[in-house]
Amino acid sequence: MVTGAAGNLGRAVVATLAGRDICLVCVDRSSEELEAFARTLPPKARVLTFAGADLSDPIVAQAMVEAAVDRFGRVDAMVNTIGGFATGPVTTHALAQWDMMMTLNARVALVTSVAVLPVMQAASYGRIVHIAAVPGLKAGAHQAAYAASKAAVIRLTESIAAEHRNDGITANCILPGTIDTPQNRAAMPDAKTTAWVSSSSIAQLIAFLISPAAAVVTGGAIPATGLA
């Protein structure tokens, strides 16, 4: 199950897994973008799309899991790529941004985890991967809301890992550097992009983390910040 599947990283994760004969549940708030993307996948890929889903809503998240179980019988892994970025100083205007970042990054991570964990517990197997960010470890100026929301993702991941370490369920999060996306290129036209990370390289890391071979990796906040 890949949430945010119409986004930059979500698409890369889906594309990587589609080449590995894995049943895919692709979920996003968007409908048109998600359906258009799903049509680009290899015809042999086994894909369920769950479009128009606002995963800050627990009822929607529950419906997503039920649809996945109806179609494929279980959910082995959930990769939650939903998230976003905003900056601003700590002033009287910061509250709206705080609430927005907390919903987009932290609440969605909690809501999706709560929805998927019972199915994984019943199967005594599961892999959860969330996407945090380096400022979740230490914030810089104008990063209060973003950094706090990504710190919440890290702490949530650690807690899930600790609660389920005897259930065959792992939970990890990734701390990407700047991902090479069209949006980042447009926002930072003069940036040195050689220091950026490709979404496909992060997708390969995720593919390992959700594999049976990664059973010993849990509770991690794994940097994917590149070499430069």
Ligand SMILES: NC(=O)c1ccc[n+]([C@@H]2O[C@H](COP(=O)([O-])OP(=O)(O)OC[C@H]3O[C@@H](n4cnc5c(N)ncnc54)[C@H](OP(=O)(O)O)[C@@H]3O)[C@@H](O)[C@H]2O)c1
């Ligand atoms: N891009 C970077 O440089 C970078 C760096 C560090 C960490 N990250 C993290 O990496 C992750 C992926 O980034 P990305 O660049 O792939 O982001 P993205 O392209 O914006 O993709 C996120 C996807 O999630 C969807 N979404 C947002 N809120 C949702 C909700 N409530 N319910 C369902 N779907 C929702 C978005 O739909 P809409 O288009 O409708 O919003 C979008 O399709 C995020 O957690 C981000 O914070 C990114």
